[in-house]
Amino acid sequence: MSNRYNYAAVLSVVVLIASAALFLGPKVNAAGEGKITGTVKLDGAAPHMKGIDMSKDPYCSKAHATDPAHLEQVVVGANGGLANVVLYLSEGYSGNPTASTAVPVFDQKNCMYTPHVLAMDVNQTFKVTTSDATTHNIHPLPNPMTGNIPWNQSQPPGAAPVEKSWKAAEVIPVQCNIHPWMHGWFVVVKGPYATTDGDGKYTINNVPPGSYTVTAWQETYNTMTQKVTVASGAAANADFTFKAK
Amino acid sequence: MRTRLQNWTLLLSSAALLAVPSVSSAQLSTFDIEKRIGAESHVGNVTGHAKDAEPAYRRYCVGCHGPLGDGNGENAPYMQPPMYQQPRNFQLGVFKCRSTPTGTLPTDQDLYDSITRGFDRSNMPQWNTLSKQERADLVAWVKHFSPRWAGEKPGTPITIPAEPEVTPERIKAGRDVFARVQCWKCHGVQGMANGPSASTLADDLGRPIAPFNFTEGARPKCGDTDKDIYRIFMTGLDGTPMPSYADNIKPEEAWDLVFYLRTFMAQKSPEKEMAKKLDLKPVDPDAPAPQQ
Numbered sequence: 001m002s003n004r005y006n007y008a009a010v011l012s013v014v015v016l017i018a019s020a021a022l023f024l025g026p027k028v029n030a031a032g033e034g035k036i037t038g039t040v041k042l043d044g045a046a047p048h049m050k051g052i053d054m055s056k057d058p059y060c061s062k063a064h065a066t067d068p069a070h071l072e073q074v075v076v077g078a079n080g081g082l083a084n085v086v087l088y089l090s091e092g093y094s095g096n097p098t099a100s101t102a103v104p105v106f107d108q109k110n111c112m113y114t115p116h117v118l119a120m121d122v123n124q125t126f127k128v129t130t131s132d133a134t135t136h137n138i139h140p141l142p143n144p145m146t147g148n149i150p151w152n153q154s155q156p157p158g159a160a161p162v163e164k165s166w167k168a169a170e171v172i173p174v175q176c177n178i179h180p181w182m183h184g185w186f187v188v189v190k191g192p193y194a195t196t197d198g199d200g201k202y203t204i205n206n207v208p209p210g211s212y213t214v215t216a217w218q219e220t221y222n223t224m225t226q227k228v229t230v231a232s233g234a235a236a237n238a239d240f241t242f243k244a245k
Numbered sequence: 246m247r248t249r250l251q252n253w254t255l256l257l258s259s260a261a262l263l264a265v266p267s268v269s270s271a272q273l274s275t276f277d278i279e280k281r282i283g284a285e286s287h288v289g290n291v292t293g294h295a296k297d298a299e300p301a302y303r304r305y306c307v308g309c310h311g312p313l314g315d316g317n318g319e320n321a322p323y324m325q326p327p328m329y330q331q332p333r334n335f336q337l338g339v340f341k342c343r344s345t346p347t348g349t350l351p352t353d354q355d356l357y358d359s360i361t362r363g364f365d366r367s368n369m370p371q372w373n374t375l376s377k378q379e380r381a382d383l384v385a386w387v388k389h390f391s392p393r394w395a396g397e398k399p400g401t402p403i404t405i406p407a408e409p410e411v412t413p414e415r416i417k418a419g420r421d422v423f424a425r426v427q428c429w430k431c432h433g434v435q436g437m438a439n440g441p442s443a444s445t446l447a448d449d450l451g452r453p454i455a456p457f458n459f460t461e462g463a464r465p466k467c468g469d470t471d472k473d474i475y476r477i478f479m480t481g482l483d484g485t486p487m488p489s490y491a492d493n494i495k496p497e498e499a500w501d502l503v504f505y506l507r508t509f510m511a512q513k514s515p516e517k518e519m520a521k522k523l524d525l526k527p528v529d530p531d532a533p534a535p536q537q
Contacts, residue, residue: 056441057430057441057442057443058531059533110521133533135426135427135430137486137488138488139488141449144337144338144339144391144393145336145337145392146421147396149339149348149349149393150348150449150483150484151347151348151481151483151489151491152341152348152481152483152485152486152487152489152493153269153347153481153486153488153491153492154426154427154481154489154490154493155493156425156427157425158491159492160492160493162492177431177432177442177445177446177447177486177488178427178430178442179442180442180446180488181318213505230321
């Protein structure tokens, strides 16, 4: 019974791939791909970000002697642009994980995470590095039920980078237990993605032509979605505005 | 000024709020679990069968670990951290005591050893009165609660070189490792669990947890032989703030660290004698961290 279904599934996949290869041929490549650009803004006054007391680790407090550290749940740049927002195609993207060869880097610098939010594709390799002369432990907390398994590795000063990947799409909190203020995010999505820069601007590259739902994720304001149609080789626009709570 | 209790209540309630989405997806029904009743375990030459373990589980384990293995047994509400850790949630498939690298499943032998050894300073007693077969069956039963075992194999146990002889040089070298990887950040320079970060630690589910205090005569939760201690810091205790140091401590250095940790312990040991003769001082927390 289930065997027959399996055959049917395999057969239909084969037929699909064959027909796709026939109709689209080698045209499905970077040339036909479009992109989605836009700006994410915050409407209203940005909430006050508390300063961080790093006095428990003299190395950390010294690193921030002239430039005090603040929490980073909401980081607003020029003209209300919202940083650290992850944008991805939540609907309409049927391609495989992009299997991007780029290796996103999550650095521990001056006892903060740089970047605060690291987006990546499912199964994409990422790297955790340390620039600090104090020991960190890098401790992501996925839900084991998703297929992503929590781990916890130390990174003393000068430690080699830790290279990992995640099996399933999930928003994963990351923390350092030694420095309890250190809190960041791994946002694992399927397919092309982008993270906003300090001014809230973003570009999702390598988007095949088609209609999509773009989702913007922000750690405090949760998500917003928008329908976008991307024409072959063209850039579509999608701006988002989160309302300050 | 908030009291400690208020702080904890805040922490716990925020953790509970955060945990809502994950808990709802983490709850498995009896139906989901019973699909895996065929689970087996292999410990030495004994094969354990989940289907044979139910009577023993219902008699000895269910009160704390609960009928669904989620750690919500009827006694669970009375075990409050940090005095007592909550019973393990087997559905998550995340275990402290492993011979395998961080982020991997433990071996059947690891689970068998945990059941046999019990957990010092917790409500989990030693179950060495149960027969080998009963314990192996219970290992299979523990495994049948989590879907992780269906799709994943246990990790490859870490290689532990033969234990060298204790020498004063090795103890001194162990002190250098202790300083370099900054164990004292949580465990304190004298192993008294009073490091600068000790008071802020929480486990993966947001519950307060204390680092191990070497000085009060307690046994480490994952065993008290030299090999056990070696394994603890080289694999990390998954689900807790204790990370794996496998990438940053070389195997021979790891033995040095084991010997140095012994000098903190209340129990008499050759290491303690040697440290006394050496007049070894605790590491200086204000010294800049030496580079690797």
